[in-house]
Every structure is written in structure tokens, then in C-alpha cells.
Amino acid sequence: MNISRPPDFDDLRRFAILSGLPVAKAEQVLARARVVTIGRGEHLFHQGDPARRIWLCRNGQLKLFRLSSDGQEKILAIIQPGRSFAEATMFLPERRYPVHCAALKASELVAFDADDLVAALRADSDACFRLLGTLSRRMQEKINQIESLALQNAHLRVAHYLLDEFRRHDRPDHFRLEASKKHIAGLLAIQPETLSRSLAMLQSSGVIDMDARRITISAPERLERIARGSDAAH
Amino acid sequence: MNISRPPDFDDLRRFAILSGLPVAKAEQVLARARVVTIGRGEHLFHQGDPARRIWLCRNGQLKLFRLSSDGQEKILAIIQPGRSFAEATMFLPERRYPVHCAALKASELVAFDADDLVAALRADSDACFRLLGTLSRRMQEKINQIESLALQNAHLRVAHYLLDEFRRHDRPDHFRLEASKKHIAGLLAIQPETLSRSLAMLQSSGVIDMDARRITISAPERLERIARGSDAAH
DNA sequence: GTCATTTATTGACCCCTGTCAAAAAGATTC
DNA sequence: GAATCTTTTTGACAGGGGTCAATAAATGAC
DSSP: OEEESOOOSTTTTTSTTTTTSOHHHHHHHHHTOEEEEEOTTOEEEOTTSBOOEEEEEEEEEEEEEEEOTTSOEEEEEEEOTTOEEOGGGGGSSSOBOSSEEEEEEEEEEEEEEHHHHHHHHHTOHHHHHHHHHHHHHHHHHHHHHHHHHHHOOHHHHHHHHHHHHHHHTTSOSEEEOSSOHHHHHHHHTSOHHHHHHHHHHHHHTTSEEEETTEEEESOHHHHHHHHHTSOOOO | OEEESOOOHHHHTTSTTTTTSOHHHHHHHHHTOEEEEEOTTOEEEOTTSBOOEEEEEEEEEEEEEEEOTTSOEEEEEEEOTTOEEOGGGGGSSSOBOSSEEEEEEEEEEEEEEHHHHHHHHHTOHHHHHHHHHHHHHHHHHHHHHHHHHHHOOHHHHHHHHHHHHHHHTTSOSEEEOSSOHHHHHHHHTSOHHHHHHHHHHHHHTTSEEEETTEEEESOHHHHHHHHHTSOOOO
């Protein structure tokens, strides 16, 4: 991990976490922010660490995850460039990261000081509302994740995941998986073996086509039916 | 469901959602709020309904839940008196309830108008911060729920639940389950039969004692070891 | 209090998915 | 580009926990 100069101002104004702040405030926050680079596989922080910094991923890719006592890993989110994370820790009495964070690819991040951001938000209720919106959206995503873990079996979770990605990419006929299948499995809370079998079934029944990480959705309607549970397909 | 008079002011100031608002603002919000009563088993709202109101449970008990296509129910939270819910819907572009809500007992609620609350928050960054704190805490709870669904088996989830309740009640040797075992099962995402078997095992191994909904924690240290995974006990 | 409905318990059975193993295919590193 | 490490796939197997069924107990309604 390498910590260097304050980040460039122009480059950053457009990010949700700063946009809308008066320029003077934003400059103040940025003056004390730092650019942090981290190599593939390195940990940015561990669960339970004091959370003095709020993060913005500028490029690269990271995972937020928890570990079970026997070393199993559940990925809560895969962080892509442009996404900020750990904002919620600012508002808790005991500021600690609730998850581990490690780099899936070499990454560049901006580290904001938590107290600086709190001070900037104090004076700016627009910024507060934007953050409330961001956290509310993430809350919904967590509710969706809980539903899928509690009410859907492995094949349904896989079908839902593919469908969500398909829609997120604006429904082109093909897209690339955002991470290795091992990590996708960690995100869906299944074993890599189970994901492999599930994808193989979808392929052999003609719903998808697959070439390494490149997924082609051959029959979107069938995938939708499968995700709804109204098509067995296995 | 019965909707009546605006609620009493003095009675409500102490609730987090209003406390801290200037008196004039709070009175304004309350003037347009309503007291709603609902019978056991009735639905307050369904998943997907437009979310025009934010709720405070004054007494009674409710469940927030989702349903699978085959009718299975996953309970996301059991709402006790004093708790507000659905705040996050205020900040989303499409204001809809993300879950179903039904009464476990006959209940009395206060219904705040979402726009009124937003207007009150606009002018009050202290109130914004308190709400950010509330949502952040709930986010952590959701992360914990995801972890337990993804990384813990049924017996571990039961042990963790008992331990959490034990601590929440301030570690007396006994407490009452907050709802029927069927609903606790729905909260833990297991079947009632599995919960029954799990509790029977804990009882027969002397860790707990059980009389209907009354649970006695006979061996707290053993329960902690079981929850940590360092004691098989089955 | 009585009756009807819901909840809780226990047993039998079986399927989904995790585990272990081994080979093949890809990525990284130097 | 060779060597090494990681990821992916496929097979065999087992067990955790779901489902179905029947009974008992408890709760709610009148």
C-alpha cells in the first residue's frame, strides 16, 4: 500500500460524495484527502479496524467480505471504479469497519478523512440528502440479498444474478462477468463447484452461452422464467 | 384498519424521528400525522405499494417480510413498540415499500406524511444526522443477517439468535421469545421443524431450559462456545 | 368455558448442495 | 516463454435440513 499526495480537485468534483458541496468546503476536504494505491490481493482494511477514512475507488477493483470461523468467505460487494464505500461508519458511535476489504486488482483509491466529511455534511443538507439516498439504495440491495439467500436455492440465485447483470449492462446479448467465477460464487454464497454446475446446466439447455468470462444470453425470456421459478430447466 | 385523529404531541416528542426538531416544525408534522390501529393478522402495506407514509409503532407488534413464489415467508424484522420503519423509502426516487408489513398483534401506529418529514429534515441537519445514524445501524444489522445466512448453518443461527436476545435483555437467566416459534423460524430463515429440533437439542444437552416461550439460559458460556463454533453439542 | 384454529413437536424420508479429489485450463511472475 | 500458482470443471459421496404426515399442545374467538 502506498499513500501519496492529495488528489486532484477537478477530477473528483463529479463524485456523488462531493458533488454539491460548496467549492470552498470541497477543497478543504480534498486538501486532507490522500491517494492510496494497493496491489492485487492486498488488504485495505480488516473487519473491526478503526474506520478513520471513507473510501472512493478510482480505478481497479475491490471486494468487501466477511469470513466464517472455518475460513469460508462471503463477499458482500464487489467495488468498481466510481463507487465510494464505508460511509455508514461515519455515523456510528463506534467507528469500525464492519467487513474486510481487499483488492481483486491493483487499485487506486481516494481516502477521505471521516471527520472532515462529517464537518462538510453538517453545513450542507443537500449533501446529507444525497447520502441518505445512497445509503437507502444500498439498504434495498441488502434486503434483496437477504431475500435471495433465504428464499432462493443456488440455481435461482445464479439465474437472478445473470439477469441482474444482463439488465445492468442494458441488455446487450453478451457481457463479461465482473470478476472470477470463484468470486461470483462468493457473492452468491455458493461453492465454485455449484456455480460451475449451474452455469453448465444453463448452457446445455441453450439459455446461455459461455466462453470463459464472456456470457451470452441466448434466451432472455427463458432466463426470466427460470428466475421467476416458472421454468424448471434442470 | 382504522385511521383517526392526529396523535398527541407530548407523547411523541421523545421518539428519535422527531426529537431534536424545533417545536414548531414538529407540531406541523404532527398536525398532519394520524393514529392508525390495525387488528392481528391485518396487512399494513404490501411490497410494492406506494410509500406515502413513514411509520412509528406505538404499541402492539408487526412483522416486515418478503414472500417467495411458493409462499415461503422470510421475516426481515419484528417491529416492537417505539420503533419507526420505512424511513429509507423517503429518499428513493421511486417511493415504494420494499417489503410486506402485517400485524402479529393488534397494534397502534403513528403515520407520518413522507413529504412532511422530508421538509422537516431539510431544515435540520441534526435530525438528518440522527437519521443517518439510525439507517447506518440498520445497515450493520442487515450485514450481520447476510453473514449468518451465508456462513452459518441452522444450529449456529439459532445459537446466535438466543445469545443476541440474552444480551439484549441484559443477561437475566431467562427471557421470553419475542414472537411465536413459527415467526422466529421465519426470522432465522429455517423451518419451524428445524427450530424445534435445534432447541430440543440445546435443552437436552443442558445449555438452555424451555417452557413454551420462556427460555432459560442455563449455561451461557457453553452457548457462547456453540455460537463461536468451538463446541459441537450436537 | 368451549370449540376451532393455529402452533409446536417428533419421525421418516430424500434431495440439494457442500466436500474431497483429480485433472484441465488459465494467469502471473520472473 | 517456462514454470508455478490459481481457477475451473467434473465425478463420487454424504449429510444438513427441507418436506410430508400425524399427534399434541396452546391460543384465540365467541
